[in-house]
Amino acid sequence: MRAAEALATIAETTLKSLAGVRDGAGPPKQNGTLDTVCRPAASSSKTPQVERMERMELMAALPDPAPPLKAADFPPLENTGAPFKVAVFSAREHDIEEFQQANEDFGGNFTFCFHSAQLCLDTVDLVRGADAVCIFVHDDCSAPVLQLLREGGVKMVALRCAGFNNVDLEAAARLGVAVARVPAYSTCAVAEHAAALVASVVRCIPQAVENTRRCNFALNGLLGFDMIGKTVGIIGTGLTGSISARIFKQGYGCEVIANDVVENPKVKDAAPDGLGIAYVSQEEIFSRSDIILLHAPLLRETHKIINAEAIQKMKRGVIIVNTSRGGLIDTKALIQGLQEGIVGGAGLDVLAEEEEYFFHNWSNKVLLNDELSVLSCFNNVVITAHQAFFTREALLSICHTTLSNLNAARNGLEPPMQRGKYPTLLTK
Known part of the structure; x- marks a missing residue:
């Protein structure tokens, strides 16, 4: 691999150092500036506490493009009546835990039916009676599936991911099914x-x-x-x-x-x-x-x-x-x-x-x-098995943004922007 340059540099510098000792001139500086001779470290007038504080100040100055989200960063959802039934597909243990906890935190607005199976033509019957479906990256929301969802009374498809290549947006718009996503969760x-x-x-x-x-x-x-x-x-x-x-x-x-x-x-x-x-x-x-x-x-x-x-x-x-x-x-x-x-x-x-x-x-x-x-x-x-998104902060963001999108559909409103600037709505 190209990193063989590192071994070449080590060999070249070592040979020059040995030649310098042989000739009595002492080892030369590497690249003209880096000292190759080991000497006792110079004493510092700074205490360890001062040096630590300086390092902390330096770290604090580094840019933070997207600070981790906390539950307090999300507005509480208003409880406006009977629970909204949501069929959650491709549900894993972490999905069930996060959504149930968030539902308690924000008033119990939703009734969740969790399914480990992926949404497709063979599983669409599991949606019966649901107001919305919540899907992930491998679920099928093609036009035939959306047609059956709409006939069953589904008002929204809530993606708990940023990508939406598995949803036929044209069909959703034609059928009047709102589609929302989580654009900036991870x-x-x-x-x-x-x-x-x-x-x-x-x-x-x-x-x-x-x-x-x-x-x-x-x-x-x-x-x-x-x-x-x-x-x-x-x-x-x-x-x-x-x-x-x-x-x-x-x-x-x-x-x-x-x-x-x-x-x-x-x-x-x-x-x-x-x-x-x-x-x-x-x-x-x-x-x-x-x-x-x-x-x-x-x-x-x-x-x-x-x-x-x-x-x-x-x-x-x-x-x-x-x-x-x-x-x-x-x-x-x-x-x-x-x-x-x-x-x-x-x-x-x-x-x-x-x-x-x-x-x-x-x-x-x-x-x-x-x-x-x-x-x-x-x-x-x-x-790695599609785990790039899989952090505590990302799961929290997915859960709360999805609940905000579902709550908007429940109340006939347009889903809010995530963090006030990232659009979540794909079709109305």
């Missing part, structure tokens, strides 16, 4: 997870952990590379993408370039209001980037944006990370790119056709998805 969580995937792939963390569990403490096969100075290409610079841009530019010291249909001024504009990041074509993202991050929504225009043709344009050894939607990547093309060595590694929190596997325990079963099975065999591929 932007920091997803961006942080993307950074974690990059670090895991670049520094071979999963393989290293597995080695040490087997008492293998050798460094063979674990060579990484420095992040500083590398080029990171971000496709999709909305809320999550802009936070990723900040992490990699200001945190890792990378050169960041971006691509999006709509340019985000907080990304493009110069400091102090923006990051001063250049927007370039997709072709330039592919040809220049050492690391490519996918934060774009799944639309017709972005479906399989990473395909065989795109991979052939990429730098050899490129790292690809996807925390958005699996359909952004042609999985077969990615596997071929990994086999050919064009793709040096991948961090995947989402996969195409993940619905049957993610959020379920398959440890005692045989995987029937050949692509997932093959990807799992690569040492340079890290897969």
